[in-house]
Amino acid sequence: MSDASQGPGWWVASDGKWYAPEQHPYFQAPLPAPPLPDPPGGSAQPPHYVITSAPPKNRKKKGRVFLMVLAVLGALIALLIAILIIVGVVKAIHSGHSNSSLRVATAPVPLPFR
Numbered sequence: 001m002s003d004a005s006q007g008p009g010w011w012v013a014s015d016g017k018w019y020a021p022e023q024h025p026y027f028q029a030p031l032p033a034p035p036l037p038d039p040p041g042g043s044a045q046p047p048h049y050v051i052t053s054a055p056p057k058n059r060k061k062k063g064r065v066f067l068m069v070l071a072v073l074g075a076l077i078a079l080l081i082a083i084l085i086i087v088g089v090v091k092a093i094h095s096g097h098s099n100s101s102l103r104v105a106t107a108p109v110p111l112p113f114r
Contacts, residue, residue, distance in 0.1 A: 002010075002018045009021030021027060 001020075001023075005018050006020070010018045011021070011024055012018055022029075
């Protein structure tokens with residue numbers, strides 16, 4: 001960690017500090033390169049650091065699966081609530097009208113005179 005970049009691959013975190021490439025959350029170690037012959041009078045090149053801006057694919061897949069499970073559970077809960085509401089309404093309707101309390105109002109019918 002530093003207050004200034006120390007070279008290629010260094011990055012700034014939300015705290016405003018600079019961090020080495022290998023401390024990045026999405027850091028991937030460099031792939032081993034095939035050995036190259038040393039150039040005349042020098043040594044091999046330093047390793048390259050790879051930083052990706054996107055999370056690994058398996059993290060995306062896990063997120064999608066989680067969202068699908070969450071959506072299915074939400075739909076099942078909504079269905080259960082709807083069923084409970086319907087059952088409650090039907091019970092309320094039937095409990096308010098029992099057979100003994102139902103009466104048919106009839107008007108008197110005049111009988112014909114003979």
